[in-house]
Amino acid sequence: MNNQNTLVVISLRGGADGLNILVPYKDDNYYAARPTIAIPRPGAGGASAIELDDTFAMHPSLAPLHTVYERGEIAFVHAVGWPSESHSHFEITDEIEAGQPGSERPRDGWLARCLATRRRSARPPLTSVAFAATLPRLLEGETGVLAAEALPPHLVAPDRAEDDSLKRAIRGLYEKDRMLGPVATRALDAWEAVRNALDSMTTSSAVSRYPKTRFGEQLRSVEALLRAEIGLEAASLELHGWDTHIVQGGVEGGMAERLDELARALDAFAASDAGILERTTIVVMTEFGRRVAENGGAGTDHGRGTAMMLLGPRVRGGRVYGEWPGLAASALSGPGDLAATSDVRDVLAELVAVEFGDRAVSIAFPDYEARKGIGCFA
């Protein structure tokens, strides 16, 4: 199945401010609403937004990705949001990852359900990894998933020989257990695959490109797993720190640093000499955007519409998609939020159709009736 790309979902936890990621630089309402945190217009001198088209310019921290964008491997979708009135992080996050709004949502994640639709001649021991302390809803229900904040070189004990010896013993202890035996065996096999990937990574020259942060290490681990060709089908990563209620900053500051970390890691991934990006589709998303007007604390409160980023060879990139509602007072949603003219599922449905087939769309998003063709995938 060489038409199968690995899907990487990067979740910006906390509600990332799409308006400072993709700046509507010709809209005076934007500058009026954000006296201290707006990103200056392209060419304004000093650090300023990088022009993408007649309407949007991107945050200068995303500069490392500009050439990838111009190559046509990155697309943005703006004014996209989840169809729910809630402004609660955990509720929206949970709904998005379950693939369904409302309280009667499935237990398992949309990505897990997609992976379950695949027919494979031999199931790899490790279909997916989730870089998180606990398994995110997104991959809940998937049996071949490994959840960990990092891929440490050991499963049980830091000393390699002891770790190997303990794993052997654990395999023996679980072999005969009817209930937990298969789970334990699968987990041990998966870690074996991880170990092999990590061993090959230490000899690779690619390691130095990534930022030396937790997120950088995680994306580097994804590259290692892909290089090892162990059959990895999906990865989930999280970047925290987007809940910018106070002192959000503009071209500099907390959010700019997060974007810089994101951009440098993605650039390292895209620059891999092993052609890793050619076998990958990446989606960068967040639970909601932020209020248009900055608040009294030089930050922004929870909002609605925001931006998504897509990377990979299947993306029809070099463009910003989505219907722009504008920032006039009459166009705002709820308490003063950027309106969501596209449903998060409009984008994800196209992604799922490309990677898993049309049939998988209704499995991933049971309540969703396709409304809007974005056209962001080839």
Next chain:
Amino acid sequence: VITRRRFIGWSALVALGSTSGCGLARFIGDFGSHVAMPGDSIRTPEERLVLRVLDRFGYGPRPGDVARVAALGVDAYIEQQLAFDSIDDTSSWWRVRRVETLSLAAEDLFAVTDAEAVSDLRCGTLVRAVYSDCQLFERMVEFWSDHFNIYGEKEGCGRLLVVHDREVIRRHALGQFNELLRAVLTSPAMLVYLDGATSTSGNPNENHARELLELHTLGVEAGYSQTDVREAARAMTGWRVRPHWRPGSSVFEPRFHDDGEKTVLATPYEKGLGSSDVERLVASLCANPTTIERLAAKLCRRFVAPDPSRELVKRVANRLAASGLNIRDALREIARSPEFAAAPPMIKRPYSFAISSLRALDAATDGGRGLQDAIRKLGQLPFSWPTPDGFPDDAKDWEAMLPSRWAFAHDLASGRIAGTRPDERFVDDAQLAATALVHRILEPFEVDAIGSQSSGTGSLSLLLSMPAFNFQ
């Protein structure tokens, strides 16, 4: 250093020890000194039942507990546990007392941040689970904290959760379900968590009402309608968290209350009932057989089996109904049922796995950051479940996390969990540890696996990791 031969030798010792020494263990157990004795091994069906009671109605035996409870008798032990307020719980009391936040009055809680409050509450919860002699009480606190789940990290919930845990959950954990439900309904922490605190007559927030019907009482399959949810939400409007000078309590503010006529679940509410709308709502939900049966089934699932028999659920529901929703009566019915005695082994949830390992190994813990991080990695740190449905009961949901238990086991055995340390004797003596953890002679294949380790740390981490200790 343990050689495999010596280990097998010790294994034979267990077999010998299991036929004698019971009296000594009882003697030592009575004085609260915890030494694993041969009496901790299980020989008879009665002792198996004792172990099950300790595992499921508590967080597993400490050294000496099996023999102590066997001597007392299971029924008498359950009665003792149900009468929790007459248990002398000094051992946990003086430890929890040092966590000052937990005894702060609501208005003084502003001295700490929400994050500190939740961390201290978790500390108190862990310390009590490990040390308290009111084990059944602590188990029920866990049960209700799941049933009425509140996410500790939700903005504004942290300090209120300390008050909620103390004055709502712990006050009613072994009391009457109707009183518990009533207290939860207007508890400030729940009002904030489910957005009831911003619900107004013109714009009633349905979130809290929906969870009240779906999770706290009737269940999603009960056949109520969206109209019922909306009408219940109207009845629940008007409850506000008091401002900062009295943040731990709620107040009924008539101007936010929708005082018009309503019909909830086919029951008419005349206009002008004011704050007694919620009294009526609680009374009608508690009188509904669907609520009672659902609660009975949930208790049976937690304590007996993932798919309890209809007859057992019916008996427990009848007991609840006959006692006016008395939680102790329901638990007594379950503990004495033949279904409980005959139930198949159940996989421990990660939290039970962690706490029972500390108890079995007579570990010292401060319940602090180290242990909290370790239990978070297992996936079940108290008050860390974001959605209102609470930590899942189903073992299936926890399977992907199995390897994290092996890592926890090794971290605990090798002293890598800051602030927490098992008693050295169990690291030095795998035989003693085997008796304390699995209470039986090891099978030859288990001896092979555990005997393969050259260090006490390795043996102990395998004993904790093995399937036998992961079931209850």
